[in-house]
Amino acid sequence: MATATQGAASAPGMPQLDFSTFGNQIFWLLVTLVVIYMILSRVALPRIGAVLAERQGTITNDIAAAENLRAKAVEAEAAYNKALADARVEANRIIAETKAEIQADLDKAIAKADAQIAAKTAEGEKAIAEIRESALENVTAVAKDTAKEIVIAMGGNADARSVNAAVTARMKG
Amino acid sequence: MATDASTGTGLVFDPMAQFMVKPLFGGDVVNWYTPTNVTLWMVIAVLGISAMLVMGTSRRAVIPTRSQSIGELAYGFVYKMVEDVTGKDGLKYFPYIMTLFMFVLFSNFLGLLPMAFTTTSHIAVTGVLAMAVFLAVTILGFVKNGPAFLGMFWVTSAPLALRPILALIEVISYFVRPVSHSIRLAGNMTAGHAVVKVFAAFAGLVALSPLAILGVVAMYGLEILVCFIQAYVFTILTCVYLKDALHPHH
Numbered sequence: 001m002a003t004a005t006q007g008a009a010s011a012p013g014m015p016q017l018d019f020s021t022f023g024n025q026i027f028w029l030l031v032t033l034v035v036i037y038m039i040l041s042r043v044a045l046p047r048i049g050a051v052l053a054e055r056q057g058t059i060t061n062d063i064a065a066a067e068n069l070r071a072k073a074v075e076a077e078a079a080y081n082k083a084l085a086d087a088r089v090e091a092n093r094i095i096a097e098t099k100a101e102i103q104a105d106l107d108k109a110i111a112k113a114d115a116q117i118a119a120k121t122a123e124g125e126k127a128i129a130e131i132r133e134s135a136l137e138n139v140t141a142v143a144k145d146t147a148k149e150i151v152i153a154m155g156g157n158a159d160a161r162s163v164n165a166a167v168t169a170r171m172k173g
Numbered sequence: 174m175a176t177d178a179s180t181g182t183g184l185v186f187d188p189m190a191q192f193m194v195k196p197l198f199g200g201d202v203v204n205w206y207t208p209t210n211v212t213l214w215m216v217i218a219v220l221g222i223s224a225m226l227v228m229g230t231s232r233r234a235v236i237p238t239r240s241q242s243i244g245e246l247a248y249g250f251v252y253k254m255v256e257d258v259t260g261k262d263g264l265k266y267f268p269y270i271m272t273l274f275m276f277v278l279f280s281n282f283l284g285l286l287p288m289a290f291t292t293t294s295h296i297a298v299t300g301v302l303a304m305a306v307f308l309a310v311t312i313l314g315f316v317k318n319g320p321a322f323l324g325m326f327w328v329t330s331a332p333l334a335l336r337p338i339l340a341l342i343e344v345i346s347y348f349v350r351p352v353s354h355s356i357r358l359a360g361n362m363t364a365g366h367a368v369v370k371v372f373a374a375f376a377g378l379v380a381l382s383p384l385a386i387l388g389v390v391a392m393y394g395l396e397i398l399v400c401f402i403q404a405y406v407f408t409i410l411t412c413v414y415l416k417d418a419l420h421p422h423h
Contacts, residue, residue, distance in 0.1 A: 014189055016296050016363060021194040023205035025297040032215040036222055036276055041268040044226035047233060048248045055235050 136171075143167045188370035192294055192363065210290040211298075218279040218292070226275070247275070251408065258412035262419055269309075270415075273302060274408040281362060281400035285393070293403075294362035296355060303355035306411050314418035325421035354410055361403045365396040 015021070144167045151163060195201075197208045225247065229240035237245060251271045255263050277293055284291025292298050314322040326343040328336060369392045375385035 014363075015192040015194060016294065016359065018194070021203050021209075021211075022297040024194065024203050024207055024209055025211050025292075025295055026301050027205045028209070028212045028215050029292070029298050029301055032219060033272060033276060035219050037268065037272045039219070039223055039227060040272055040275065044223075044230065044244070045248065045268055045271060047230050048226065048245055051230065051233050051235070051237075051241070052245060052248070058235055 140167065140171055143171065188367040188374070191290065191366060191370060194295075211292055211295075214280070214283055214290045214292050218276060218283055221279045221283065222275045254409060255412055255415075258409060259416040259419060263412070263415055266415060270408060270411055273306070273411060274404060277302070277358065277407050278401070278404040281404055282397075284362060284366060285396055285400060291362050291366055294359055294366060296359045299355035299359040300351075302358075302407075303351040306354065306414060307351040310411075310414045310418040313415070314421060317419060318421055322418070322421050325417060350410075350414065354407070358403050358407050361399055365392065365399055368392050369396065 144164050147163050147167050148160065151157075194203055194209050194211055196203060197210060197213055200207075203209060225240070226244045229238075229244040232238060232241065234241060248271070251274050252264075252267060255267050255270055259266075280291065280293040280298075283289055284294065314325075318324075326340045326347070328339045328343070331339050369389055372385050372388035372392060376382045376389065378385070
């Protein structure tokens, strides 16, 4: 490749091997490297490092804040669930109490009604018994009178005592 | 091939002319202090690095802009490389390695601009970089570990009979490091740019120009890859050498 130089006679072979330019290149290289090093170590790298650290810090903080909020949300949910459970228990207690009260009132009313019914029944029975008794008496009286009248109508001698005794005996049978 | 083309058609081209070191302000004497095209392109590299890492990050935004993202990306890339290869105690040397990486990266890529001069294609430049790394790492190794640093050459995990031979190989490979380190970079840059130039010269021939332009495009794409990879390789090898100096017992 180096032999391909035909027009440029002033550059024999590779310019890379022209030692007369080495001093110049090395001098400017060292200047350049020092300048780049100064720029990087004094300005660029601390700045970029700080930006990256700040970003890392921001991200870490944000994640921590998010974690915190999440914990709070979980807490709030637990509190809500607890309140709900408490309310349910309270409601159940009130329902049970009310039921018991109503049941007691009902039982009392039923007992009272039963007692009244029993009293009324007894009264009725007594009245019926009286009525029946009086009816029997009436029937007896009517039967005696009727028997007497029949005996008289038949032309017999109506002995009041014997007729009464006969009617009474019949009524028992 | 290049010679045939130039003689056959009367075209005069020289793929190596782009690597000539020329004084910027006339004359043809290159003294050590003369501002040359080397100076120009190194200054451009410094300006580029400043634009990317200083101006790009001037807003210091927590939510970065595009330019700041690029700067942070470069920072994170090298920082992670140093941390992964050398460990936490190597991070002290991160600014030096960042300097090397940014310089090589910008020089490589600036060299891809048309009419540009590629400073990293010169063995004088890469040689100084590699020697600086070699000397720094060797001195650091002895300062940190004392004579125990030499234990790096004495492979205790090998059978005793093999150890002297291995030590010889290790020593040779140790001293070959700066050579391969510098020639790898300069060679890659020189070869790539020379090939692009050769293709470009053929573009002057009507019959060959479509092929030549295709070749230039393909080589240019490859060179973009090579520019980055060579900067990466140079930096990661520096990290590996640094790791050897900090932890010589492998």
